[in-house]
Amino acid sequence: MTDPKPYFEAHVFCCTNRRPDGHKRGSCAAHGSEKLRDYMKARARELGLDGKVRINSAGCLDRCELGPTMVVYPEGVWYTYHSPADVDEILDTHLVKGGRVERLMLDTDQRELRPEQAG
């Protein structure tokens, strides 16, 4: 049996977990992920991506030190993002054009943000 074809062309999960202020790992919501997730949803709609791309909130993705984090499936590419401009770049380059925003991508074994990624 073959798996059914994808329900969404791309499925994005934005961590919106919130920890108490001062927690040593921080949290994506404490770094503003909820507003950025709202912006991403609205911009995806404006770009006509509805039905092809789904933007979802998710619980803790467990890469808190790199947050706010998001992951795009099925390709499994992770990003950090800190501003509406970052969101626009990810939407346009990755989700519309199928490219990658290398500056914001997270490596598999990455444990802290690179200088060019810091918000």
Add this chain to the structure above:
Amino acid sequence: MTDPKPYFEAHVFCCTNRRPDGHKRGSCAAHGSEKLRDYMKARARELGLDGKVRINSAGCLDRCELGPTMVVYPEGVWYTYHSPADVDEILDTHLVKGGRVERLMLDTDQRELRPEQAG
């Protein structure tokens, strides 16, 4: 540039969206998804899947009529599940052994549960 290797071998998202009682689309939380998600997380830990498989909550996955729903990435396989026994079968067959629980799988164009899927 090649995409980094997967951070998780399998990444599971369980819809825990809740709509008000009586909403015509229903919602996964109204069908018990939160308790089943908790059970899934605990069982995955007991099975030693931590670090390889991540079980997350997600906002509305927009397949409410088929809920509770979950999706497993990167393969993009969707399931409906209604009991701890369903969760156990998905964990053991799909996430431990790499197979599929065909009875609970959702087709791409499916709009209502099949008789054998009803909870």
